[in-house]
Amino acid sequence: MERIYLDHAATSPTHRDVVEKMIPYMTEKFGNPSSIHSFGREGRQGLDTARRICAQSINGKPNEIIFTSGGTESDNLAIYGVAYGNRHKGNHIITTNIEHHAVLHTCQQLEKEGFEVTYLPVDEEGKVSTLDVQAALREETILVTIMFGNNEVGTIQSIGEIGQLLKQHQAYFHTDAVQAYGLVDIDVQEMEIDLLSISSHKINGPKGIGFLYVKEDVQLAPRVFGGEQERKRRAGTENVPGVIGLAEAVTIAQQDREEKKYLYEQYKKVLLSKFDEQNIYYTVNSPSSQCLPHVLNIAFAGVDIESFLVNLDMAGIAVSSGSACTAGSVSPSHVLVAMFGEGSDKIRSSVRFSFGLGNTMEQIELAAQKTVDIVKRLVTQ
Numbered sequence: 001m002e003r004i005y006l007d008h009a010a011t012s013p014t015h016r017d018v019v020e021k022m023i024p025y026m027t028e029k030f031g032n033p034s035s036i037h038s039f040g041r042e043g044r045q046g047l048d049t050a051r052r053i054c055a056q057s058i059n060g061k062p063n064e065i066i067f068t069s070g071g072t073e074s075d076n077l078a079i080y081g082v083a084y085g086n087r088h089k090g091n092h093i094i095t096t097n098i099e100h101h102a103v104l105h106t107c108q109q110l111e112k113e114g115f116e117v118t119y120l121p122v123d124e125e126g127k128v129s130t131l132d133v134q135a136a137l138r139e140e141t142i143l144v145t146i147m148f149g150n151n152e153v154g155t156i157q158s159i160g161e162i163g164q165l166l167k168q169h170q171a172y173f174h175t176d177a178v179q180a181y182g183l184v185d186i187d188v189q190e191m192e193i194d195l196l197s198i199s200s201h202k203i204n205g206p207k208g209i210g211f212l213y214v215k216e217d218v219q220l221a222p223r224v225f226g227g228e229q230e231r232k233r234r235a236g237t238e239n240v241p242g243v244i245g246l247a248e249a250v251t252i253a254q255q256d257r258e259e260k261k262y263l264y265e266q267y268k269k270v271l272l273s274k275f276d277e278q279n280i281y282y283t284v285n286s287p288s289s290q291c292l293p294h295v296l297n298i299a300f301a302g303v304d305i306e307s308f309l310v311n312l313d314m315a316g317i318a319v320s321s322g323s324a325c326t327a328g329s330v331s332p333s334h335v336l337v338a339m340f341g342e343g344s345d346k347i348r349s350s351v352r353f354s355f356g357l358g359n360t361m362e363q364i365e366l367a368a369q370k371t372v373d374i375v376k377r378l379v380t381q
Contacts, residue, residue, distance in 0.1 A: 003316045004363045008202075009151055009179060009295055010320055010357030014245070015204040015357060021248040022206065025241040033238055034229065039078045050247035054211050057250050058196065060189045065231065066212045066230045067243050069180040071199030074212035075102040075145075077223050078174045078195040082143045083110055083216075085221035091142030096120045098155075099147050105336075107145075120146075120150045123170075126155035126285040126339050133162055133339055141171040142174045142331045149180035152335040152352055154286045154295030156184065172218055178202055178210075182253035183261060183293055186334035193343055194218050200242065204357050205249030209242030256260030264293040264355045271296065271353065274368035280375045285336065285350055294355045299346040302379045308351060317367050320352045 005013075025046060031039025033047045043178045052064045083093065095107055098120050107117045118136045123127050128146060144166060149156045157173055166173045174195035177186060181233075182203040188196060195218060199210040214233070215221055226235030275282050275298075285297040300308065305321050312319055321333065336347040355364075 001316045002363075002366070005318045005358065006353045006355060006367060007318045007320045008359075009352060009354035011159050011201050011207065012356045014201075015249060015252055016208055017252060018090040018205055018248045020244045022241045022245040025244050033240060034227065040192040041069050043238075046240055048239055050243045053247040053250055054236065055213075057186075057254060058181075058213060059189050060213050061163070061216065063231065064213055064216055066214055066234050067238055067246075068210050068212055068234060069208055069239075070201070071100070071176065071197050072102040073286055074197030074199070074210050075100065075174075075176055076213070077212055077220070078197060079103065079106045079110070079143065079145055080223050081220035081233075082172050082174065082195070082218065083115055083221075085140045086172070090138070090142045091115045092141040093117045094120065094133060094136050094141060094144045094146075094171070096122060096146055096154075097199065098122050098126055098128075098150055098335045099145070100151060102177070103145055103158050105149070105177055115275075120194070122155075122338050124339050126150050126153045127287070127290070128157060130158055130161045130165060134165055137166075137169060141169065143174060145174040145176070147179075148177040148186070149173045149184060149292040149295075150362040151179045151295070152333055152337060154179075154292035156180065156290045156292060159193065160191045167192050172215075175339045177294055179295070182250070183257060188213055188215070189291045191204065200246040200249055201272045203249045205247040206242050209246045210240055242271055259270050261293040266361070267355050267359065268293075268296050270361065270364050271368045271371075274365065274372060276359070278372040278376075280372055280379075282375075283346070285346060287315070296353045297350055298353070299350040300375050300379075301345065301349060303349045303375055304378065305350065308349075308374065311378065312351075312371065314373065315370045317370055321350065329371055 029042040031043040033040055033043035051065050054065050055062045089311045093115055097360050109332040120128050120132050146157055148159055163173055172194040174192055176197045179278045181198040194215045201207040222233050224235045229235055229238055280300050285299055332347045336350055340346050
């Protein structure tokens with residue numbers, strides 16, 4: 001049985017060229033980049049080149065890139081770093097109800113530590129209103145953190161508009177771009193973004209590495225203490241092989257971005273057309289426009305999500321509910337609850353298909369047919 005992986009929004013396979021690029025930095029160029037000898041200088045050179053590549057990809061500067069262990073650490077450092085680096089200016093933070101838990105749980109922890117957080121609602125397409133952001137701003141607001149593209153339904157927020165809104169306010173603007181990066185044009189200068197988080201393993205790079213863009217005038221308090229790495233903002237010997245892999249993944253992502261976007265949109269059309277042909281009832285939770293090209297969230301009425309996921313897995317189809325999985329049970333998606341309300345049947349019957357490296361049109365057609373067969377069987381039970 002062929003296994004078909006359609007959960008690339010959760011993690012993606014590492015590109016073979018990325019792996020090959022990393023190997024020399026684990027075997028030959030293994031020096032500590034803080035060392036002054038030739039081995040250290042080789043590591044430092046690789047690190048500096050990678051920093052330039054990452055900065056150029058978002059129109060930032062090399063000294064504005066902090067390498068981290070991934071999206072979660074980048075989000076934590078951005079939010080905690082700004083909160084404690086600017087507490088003398090205020091204690092109010094604005095975010096949304098549909099953020100990744102790396103943002104939501106950090107904000108919730110800061111509330112316990114005396115900060116105030118406003119959680120903005122979204123509409124049924126998962127979109128936050130720029131007017132709501134404006135209305136929530138206070139004199140003491142020091143940070144607005146709103147994700148670029150949602151990991152569960154794919155909604156792309158009006159990041160440029162929000163950036164312009166905050167241009168005349170003291171609040172810094174952070175965006176979690178983990179899902180959007182590599183597939184959506186991002187220009188931190190044009191969009192007036194102060195901080196931006198990305199993760200390597202979402203773009204066919206290695207796990208355990210990412211970066212945080214921090215505009216050079218942002219006051220950021222460090223969260224990890226030790227050496228003077230990353231210009232004293234994130235201590236610890238840099239993960240040079242990981243950084244090299246990240247930079248290669250960034251380079252590859254930039255080269256074929258438009259081709260991938262078109263291909264993933266075609267995958268969406270094939271899936272939905274198959275569902276239409278087979279007369280199964282479904283509704284699309286992802287917005288029809290301003291949506292990440294690789295994410296498609298669909299509700300299948302009358303289908304129990306746990307049974308659905310198990311049956312799909314047994315058929316060799318790997319997808320996700322977009323929800324947290326704990327002790328074998330699937331908890332309701334906070335994103336779908338925010339969009340449709342706790343009483344909606346959609347929060348108990350929705351799955352996320354997400355596309356990426358290695359998928360083919362033949363796989364999508366086969367996955368669509370198997371999905372149809374399972375839906376028909378489960379609905380009639």
